Amino acid sequence: xxxxxxxxxxxxxxxxxxxxxxxxxxxxxxxxxxxxxxxxxxxxxxxxxxxxxxxxxxxxxxxxxxxxxxxxxxxxxxxxxxxxxxxxxxxxxxxxxxxxxxxxxxxxxxxxxxxxxxxxxxx
Numbered sequence: 001x002x003x004x005x006x007x008x009x010x011x012x013x014x015x016x017x018x019x020x021x022x023x024x025x026x027x028x029x030x031x032x033x034x035x036x037x038x039x040x041x042x043x044x045x046x047x048x049x050x051x052x053x054x055x056x057x058x059x060x061x062x063x064x065x066x067x068x069x070x071x072x073x074x075x076x077x078x079x080x081x082x083x084x085x086x087x088x089x090x091x092x093x094x095x096x097x098x099x100x101x102x103x104x105x106x107x108x109x110x111x112x113x114x115x116x117x118x119x120x121x122x123x
Contacts, residue, residue, distance in 0.1 A: 052083035
């Protein structure tokens with residue numbers, strides 16, 4: 001998310017998604033909210049994975065998700081979130097507006113595979 005200068009976690013998730021056969025568009029670190037929303041639309045993203053490293057980035061993540069939901073072209077894009085500020089916070093990801101939470105890269109890919117398969121089957 002914007003303001004997050006750490007990218008190891010989201011880079012690891014990107015690599016594991018690629019290894020699982022996903023087409024990944026890695027935006028990098030500290031990407032402005034508007035640019036992330038634009039990329040979701042431009043690339044017709046099936047899933048947006050967000051990494052939040054510090055508690056101060058939670059508000060930005062919430063703003064980004066809200067902006068996605070306000071746009072007809074990105075409203076239904078599933079948002080997966082993870083990162084240290086969410087560890088041990090069982091359902092806080094819901095308060096941010098995300099569709100899911102993963103504590104490991106493997107959990108992220110498993111969640112995305114289930115979510116996209118469910119949507120493609122009409123469920």
